[in-house]
Amino acid sequence: MNKDEALNTFVSVMKLRDLSASTVKMYSWYVSRFIDHSGKEDVSLLDLSDAQSYVLMMKERGDEPQSINVVICALRYFYETVLDKAYTRKQFPDLKYPEKIPYLFGKDEIRAILSEADVRMKLVILLGCDCGFRASETAHIRIQDVDVNRRIICIPDSKRGVSRNVKLSGSVLDAFRSYWKLYGWENWKKEDYLFPSPKRPGNCVRTAVIHSWFSTYMKNFDFYEKDMTYHCLRHSFATNMLENGCDIFLRQNLLGKKSLFSTDRYNDY
Helix, strand or coil, X not given: CCHHHHHHHHHHHHHHCXXXXXXXXXXXXXXXXXXXXXXXXXXXXXXXXXXXXXXXXXXXXXXXXXXXXXXXHHHHHHHHHCCCCCCCCCCCCCCCCCCCCCCCCCHHHHHHHHHCXXXXXXXXXXXXXXXXXXXXXXXXXXHHHEECCCCEXXXXXXXXXXXXXXXXXXXXXXXXXXXXXXXXXXXXXXXXXXXXCCCCCCCECCHHHHHHHHHHHHCCCCCCCCCCCHHHHHHHHHHHHHHCCCCHHHHHHHXXXXXXXXXXXXXXX
Protein backbone atom coordinates (compact mmCIF):
# COMPACT_ATOMS: atom_id res chain seq x y z
CA MET A 1 0.00 0.00 0.00
CA ASN A 2 1.49 3.34 -1.03
CA LYS A 3 0.97 6.70 0.65
CA ASP A 4 -1.89 7.88 -1.58
CA GLU A 5 -3.79 4.60 -1.16
CA ALA A 6 -3.36 4.74 2.60
CA LEU A 7 -4.49 8.37 2.89
CA ASN A 8 -7.51 7.80 0.62
CA THR A 9 -8.56 4.85 2.76
CA PHE A 10 -8.05 6.90 5.93
CA VAL A 11 -10.18 9.76 4.62
CA SER A 12 -12.94 7.36 3.59
CA VAL A 13 -12.99 5.73 7.02
CA MET A 14 -13.12 9.08 8.83
CA LYS A 15 -15.97 10.30 6.65
CA LEU A 16 -17.89 7.06 7.18
CA ARG A 17 -17.50 7.55 10.93
CA ASP A 18 -18.83 11.12 10.63
CA LEU A 19 -15.73 12.91 11.84
CA SER A 20 -15.92 16.62 11.19
CA ALA A 21 -14.41 18.03 7.99
CA SER A 22 -11.79 19.91 9.99
CA THR A 23 -10.74 16.73 11.81
CA VAL A 24 -10.50 14.78 8.54
CA LYS A 25 -8.29 17.47 7.04
CA MET A 26 -6.12 17.82 10.15
CA TYR A 27 -5.62 14.08 10.75
CA SER A 28 -4.82 13.49 7.06
CA TRP A 29 -2.19 16.21 7.11
CA TYR A 30 -0.55 14.86 10.27
CA VAL A 31 -0.45 11.30 8.93
CA SER A 32 0.89 12.48 5.56
CA ARG A 33 3.83 14.22 7.26
CA PHE A 34 4.44 11.15 9.41
CA ILE A 35 4.56 8.84 6.38
CA ASP A 36 6.99 11.19 4.63
CA HIS A 37 9.22 11.24 7.70
CA SER A 38 9.23 7.43 7.97
CA GLY A 39 10.69 7.08 4.48
CA LYS A 40 8.74 3.86 3.88
CA GLU A 41 7.15 3.52 0.47
CA ASP A 42 5.08 0.53 1.60
CA VAL A 43 2.90 2.07 4.32
CA SER A 44 1.74 -1.34 5.52
CA LEU A 45 5.26 -1.87 6.93
CA LEU A 46 4.86 0.95 9.44
CA ASP A 47 4.92 -0.25 13.04
CA LEU A 48 4.86 1.15 16.57
CA SER A 49 8.56 1.99 16.57
CA ASP A 50 8.05 4.32 13.58
CA ALA A 51 5.33 6.23 15.43
CA GLN A 52 7.41 6.42 18.62
CA SER A 53 10.43 7.65 16.66
CA TYR A 54 8.33 10.38 15.07
CA VAL A 55 6.99 11.55 18.44
CA LEU A 56 10.53 11.62 19.85
CA MET A 57 11.63 13.77 16.90
CA MET A 58 8.78 16.22 17.61
CA LYS A 59 9.77 16.42 21.28
CA GLU A 60 13.42 17.08 20.43
CA ARG A 61 12.30 19.71 17.92
CA GLY A 62 10.57 21.53 20.74
CA ASP A 63 6.93 21.06 19.71
CA GLU A 64 4.32 21.74 22.40
CA PRO A 65 3.07 18.62 24.23
CA GLN A 66 -0.54 19.56 23.43
CA SER A 67 0.26 19.63 19.72
CA ILE A 68 2.15 16.35 19.88
CA ASN A 69 -0.79 14.67 21.63
CA VAL A 70 -3.09 15.58 18.75
CA VAL A 71 -0.63 13.92 16.36
CA ILE A 72 -0.48 10.84 18.61
CA CYS A 73 -4.28 10.64 18.53
CA ALA A 74 -4.27 10.86 14.73
CA LEU A 75 -1.59 8.17 14.41
CA ARG A 76 -3.36 5.79 16.78
CA TYR A 77 -6.53 6.20 14.76
CA PHE A 78 -4.67 5.68 11.46
CA TYR A 79 -2.92 2.55 12.69
CA GLU A 80 -6.19 1.08 13.96
CA THR A 81 -8.44 1.87 11.00
CA VAL A 82 -6.06 1.55 8.04
CA LEU A 83 -3.22 -0.72 9.14
CA ASP A 84 -5.32 -2.88 11.49
CA LYS A 85 -2.78 -2.36 14.28
CA ALA A 86 -4.65 -1.17 17.34
CA TYR A 87 -2.18 0.19 19.88
CA THR A 88 -3.55 0.99 23.33
CA ARG A 89 -2.79 4.17 25.24
CA LYS A 90 -0.53 2.04 27.44
CA GLN A 91 1.50 1.00 24.39
CA PHE A 92 1.42 4.43 22.72
CA PRO A 93 0.58 6.94 25.47
CA ASP A 94 -0.15 10.65 25.32
CA LEU A 95 2.53 12.96 26.69
CA LYS A 96 2.04 14.19 30.24
CA TYR A 97 2.37 17.88 30.93
CA PRO A 98 1.26 20.33 33.65
CA GLU A 99 -2.10 21.77 32.68
CA LYS A 100 -2.27 25.55 32.73
CA ILE A 101 -5.07 27.12 34.73
CA PRO A 102 -6.98 29.35 32.28
CA TYR A 103 -7.25 33.06 32.93
CA LEU A 104 -10.67 34.03 34.28
CA PHE A 105 -11.94 37.48 33.38
CA GLY A 106 -13.45 39.55 36.18
CA LYS A 107 -16.71 41.42 35.65
CA ASP A 108 -14.91 44.77 35.59
CA GLU A 109 -12.54 43.50 32.91
CA ILE A 110 -15.43 42.23 30.79
CA ARG A 111 -17.18 45.59 31.11
CA ALA A 112 -13.96 47.37 30.13
CA ILE A 113 -13.29 45.34 26.98
CA LEU A 114 -16.93 45.57 25.89
CA SER A 115 -17.02 49.35 26.38
CA GLU A 116 -14.12 49.90 23.98
CA ALA A 117 -15.09 47.31 21.37
CA ASP A 118 -16.39 48.14 17.91
CA VAL A 119 -19.63 46.54 16.69
CA ARG A 120 -18.06 43.34 15.37
CA MET A 121 -15.67 42.81 18.27
CA LYS A 122 -18.42 43.40 20.81
CA LEU A 123 -20.48 40.62 19.25
CA VAL A 124 -17.45 38.30 19.12
CA ILE A 125 -16.69 38.91 22.81
CA LEU A 126 -20.30 38.43 23.92
CA LEU A 127 -20.56 35.14 22.05
CA GLY A 128 -17.63 33.94 24.13
CA CYS A 129 -18.43 35.32 27.58
CA ASP A 130 -22.26 35.39 27.45
CA CYS A 131 -22.89 32.25 25.37
CA GLY A 132 -19.79 30.20 26.16
CA PHE A 133 -18.90 29.60 22.51
CA ARG A 134 -15.63 28.12 21.35
CA ALA A 135 -13.75 30.14 18.72
CA SER A 136 -14.63 27.52 16.09
CA GLU A 137 -18.33 27.80 16.98
CA THR A 138 -18.24 31.59 16.71
CA ALA A 139 -16.51 31.40 13.33
CA HIS A 140 -19.05 28.94 11.88
CA ILE A 141 -22.32 30.67 12.85
CA ARG A 142 -24.71 31.05 9.91
CA ILE A 143 -27.63 33.47 9.74
CA GLN A 144 -30.01 30.51 9.67
CA ASP A 145 -28.62 29.38 13.04
CA VAL A 146 -29.87 32.54 14.76
CA ASP A 147 -33.55 32.67 15.76
CA VAL A 148 -34.21 36.19 17.00
CA ASN A 149 -37.87 35.50 17.80
CA ARG A 150 -37.09 32.49 19.99
CA ARG A 151 -33.88 34.16 21.24
CA ILE A 152 -31.63 31.18 20.55
CA ILE A 153 -28.62 30.20 18.47
CA CYS A 154 -28.36 26.65 17.23
CA ILE A 155 -24.87 25.18 17.23
CA PRO A 156 -25.10 22.13 14.95
CA ASP A 157 -22.54 19.33 15.05
CA SER A 158 -19.93 21.06 17.18
CA LYS A 159 -16.98 19.40 18.91
CA ARG A 160 -17.37 15.61 19.01
CA GLY A 161 -20.71 15.90 17.21
CA VAL A 162 -22.57 17.57 20.09
CA SER A 163 -25.33 19.95 18.95
CA ARG A 164 -27.10 22.41 21.22
CA ASN A 165 -29.34 25.47 21.39
CA VAL A 166 -28.04 28.46 23.34
CA LYS A 167 -30.34 31.08 24.83
CA LEU A 168 -29.52 34.67 23.90
CA SER A 169 -29.47 37.45 26.45
CA GLY A 170 -30.71 40.93 25.67
CA SER A 171 -27.10 42.13 25.38
CA VAL A 172 -26.26 39.56 22.72
CA LEU A 173 -29.46 40.29 20.80
CA ASP A 174 -28.66 44.01 20.81
CA ALA A 175 -25.15 43.23 19.59
CA PHE A 176 -26.56 41.09 16.77
CA ARG A 177 -28.94 43.85 15.66
CA SER A 178 -26.18 46.48 15.67
CA TYR A 179 -23.89 44.20 13.69
CA TRP A 180 -26.55 43.29 11.13
CA LYS A 181 -27.59 46.92 10.74
CA LEU A 182 -24.01 48.01 10.11
CA TYR A 183 -23.29 45.22 7.60
CA GLY A 184 -26.64 45.27 5.81
CA TRP A 185 -28.62 42.36 7.25
CA GLU A 186 -31.39 42.76 4.65
CA ASN A 187 -28.95 41.73 1.91
CA TRP A 188 -27.81 38.55 3.65
CA LYS A 189 -29.00 35.07 2.76
CA LYS A 190 -29.90 32.54 5.43
CA GLU A 191 -26.99 30.28 4.51
CA ASP A 192 -24.47 33.14 4.74
CA TYR A 193 -21.93 33.05 7.56
CA LEU A 194 -22.11 35.68 10.27
CA PHE A 195 -18.37 36.30 9.89
CA PRO A 196 -17.61 35.65 6.20
CA SER A 197 -14.08 35.26 4.93
CA PRO A 198 -12.94 38.19 2.75
CA LYS A 199 -10.44 35.93 0.99
CA ARG A 200 -12.58 32.81 0.51
CA PRO A 201 -16.05 33.72 -0.83
CA GLY A 202 -18.78 31.47 0.54
CA ASN A 203 -16.71 30.44 3.55
CA CYS A 204 -16.48 31.68 7.11
CA VAL A 205 -13.34 33.13 8.65
CA ARG A 206 -10.97 30.53 10.01
CA THR A 207 -10.98 29.75 13.72
CA ALA A 208 -7.48 31.22 13.95
CA VAL A 209 -8.88 34.56 12.76
CA ILE A 210 -11.26 34.75 15.74
CA HIS A 211 -8.31 34.10 18.06
CA SER A 212 -6.25 36.72 16.23
CA TRP A 213 -9.00 39.37 16.40
CA PHE A 214 -9.34 38.86 20.13
CA SER A 215 -5.62 38.73 20.96
CA THR A 216 -4.87 41.84 18.89
CA TYR A 217 -7.74 43.72 20.52
CA MET A 218 -6.76 42.72 24.07
CA LYS A 219 -3.29 44.25 23.66
CA ASN A 220 -4.95 47.67 23.87
CA PHE A 221 -5.58 47.22 27.61
CA ASP A 222 -3.22 47.77 30.53
CA PHE A 223 -4.34 44.54 32.20
CA TYR A 224 -3.53 42.42 29.14
CA GLU A 225 -1.63 39.19 29.78
CA LYS A 226 -0.30 36.74 27.21
CA ASP A 227 -2.50 33.97 28.62
CA MET A 228 -5.71 35.90 27.81
CA THR A 229 -7.09 33.88 24.91
CA TYR A 230 -10.56 33.78 23.39
CA HIS A 231 -11.17 30.43 25.07
CA CYS A 232 -10.75 32.15 28.46
CA LEU A 233 -14.10 33.85 27.79
CA ARG A 234 -15.70 30.40 27.68
CA HIS A 235 -14.02 29.41 30.95
CA SER A 236 -15.23 32.65 32.52
CA PHE A 237 -18.76 31.87 31.31
CA ALA A 238 -18.59 28.38 32.86
CA THR A 239 -17.19 29.68 36.14
CA ASN A 240 -19.88 32.34 36.31
CA MET A 241 -22.56 29.66 35.91
CA LEU A 242 -20.96 27.65 38.70
CA GLU A 243 -20.85 30.65 41.03
CA ASN A 244 -24.54 31.28 40.34
CA GLY A 245 -25.49 27.76 41.39
CA CYS A 246 -26.06 26.26 37.94
CA ASP A 247 -26.13 22.45 38.27
CA ILE A 248 -23.66 20.27 36.37
CA PHE A 249 -26.25 18.82 33.96
CA LEU A 250 -27.36 22.26 32.76
CA ARG A 251 -23.75 23.38 32.47
CA GLN A 252 -22.98 20.28 30.40
CA ASN A 253 -25.81 21.17 28.02
CA LEU A 254 -24.93 24.86 27.75
CA LEU A 255 -21.25 24.17 27.14
CA GLY A 256 -21.90 21.38 24.64
CA LYS A 257 -19.83 18.87 26.60
CA LYS A 258 -20.18 15.19 25.83
CA SER A 259 -19.32 13.96 29.33
CA LEU A 260 -19.94 15.04 32.91
CA PHE A 261 -16.25 14.45 33.64
CA SER A 262 -15.07 17.13 31.21
CA THR A 263 -17.79 19.50 32.51
CA ASP A 264 -16.77 18.92 36.13
CA ARG A 265 -13.23 20.12 35.40
CA TYR A 266 -14.55 23.67 35.64
CA ASN A 267 -15.11 23.11 39.37
CA ASP A 268 -11.32 23.17 39.79
CA TYR A 269 -10.86 26.71 38.47
